[in-house]
Amino acid sequence: MSHKQGIGITVGGQRPADTRQILVGAPGPVHALYIHVPFCAHKCHYCDFYSFVDNRDQQEAYTHALLLELRAVRDLLRGGLQTVFVGGGTPSLLRPQLWGRILDELHNLVPGFPEAGLEFTVECNPESASAETLKVLASGGVNRVSMGAQSFNPSHLKTLERLHQPANVQRALSVAADAGIERRNIDLIYAIPDQTIADWRYDLHIACDLARTGLVDHISAYALTYEPNTAMTQRLKQGEFVAAEDSLEADMYDTAVDSLSAVGLDRYEVSNFARPGSECRHNLVYWRCAQWLAAGPSASGHVAGSRWKNVPKLGEWIEGVNRTGGFAPAIDIELPDAERSLRERIMMGLRTREGIDRHALELGAKELNCAKALDRECTSLEARGQIETVDGRLRLCAPSFLWCDGIAARLMDAITRNAD
Secondary structure, three states, X not given: OOOEEEXXXXXXXXXXXEOHHHHOXXXXXXXXXXXXXXXXXXXXOOOOOOOEEOOOOOHHHHHHHHHHHHHHOHHHHOOOOOEEEEEEOOHXXXXXXXXXXXXXXXXXXXXXXXXXXXXXXXXXXXXXXXXXXXXXXXXXXXXXXEEEEEOOOHHHHHHHOOOOOOHHHHHHHHHHHHHOXXXXXXXXXXXXXXXXXXXXXXXXXXXXXXXXXXXOOEEEEEEOOOOOOOHHHHHHHOOOOOOOOHHXXXXXXXXXXXXXXXXXXXXXXXXXXXXXXXXXXHHHHHHOOOOEEEXXXXXXXXXXXXXXXXXXXXXXXXHHHHHHOOOOEEEEEEOOOHHHHHHHHHHHHOOEOOOEEXXXXXXXXXXXXXXXXXXXXXXXXXXXXXXXXXXXEEXXXXXXXXXXXXXXXXXXXXXXXXXO
């Protein structure tokens, strides 16, 4: 990472700054909040999110520090929250009484919480989504759960090192519905080693049945990614697995789009499908490069053009938050930068069905003296039928969603490497 200085922050050094240096004086309010819960019953070997098995029962210390961190940013929350997303790890592993304390604190800190129209999502795993926990969540304002199904094939769940039985997914969704949580998503993974297209159609068949019966209104479908430094990637390199062929992965993606659209779940982002009006509004905050606050170890935030990540070590995060009265030690700090901001808007916005405001994109490129280079690249991609402009928004043509990253890279390169 390059070395930058500003507002008292040195980026690229060994010692993290803390979020006080980013957030004090930041213009508010911020209407979105991400909270990270790092605890897991088992660390799945494909996962590169910060999570671990809590053998020392650190839930109480985590909760105490989290409440301090939320209190430290209360001024930025005074305008109210529109979305909250709690990810992990496995947030549903957190004890119900600790959940109660977190939810009570949000009620105390945020005026009118939970506001009408608030989207409040908590990630759950089927084996830990107990009726007691889900009732506590619902009573505290949680109105959406995201359930980690991944597959309905026991063999593929074993390959992924998932602990639940396939039948537990529908059980957990039903318990969530009975608790009063109105919106429910499931995550699926495809291109698993040894998974056939028939296997994937079976997973989609069950997922579509859940949509038909109303148990889910949103499905996320992700191709298995072999992230660096994960145990599964190391096992792949050692020959224990064979990755799916690109052609099979593409067929699986197209099959998902067709199957899910047939039951009314429209693709609104490369990997996300929802009934109209049931899109995940918190994730749209990310894809629109809007502002959100971060709380918890390894949580990433974006406020006033600055990006950062809370240190991804529970003990160091707790110690830092306690020492500063709520401001977490932060790493990977990126201060406002016009070129980076424009690249991010392309990279994130192009993933969505709504696309990018073409006029705003051109204005940003003009300020960077690369408007002509960007226009040339857009013209080339339009001629190839990969992108189009509809109602003033630049977006992917339907067949091009599979190649989103490559198309975005071409547009970003036009900004970085070319000047008018």
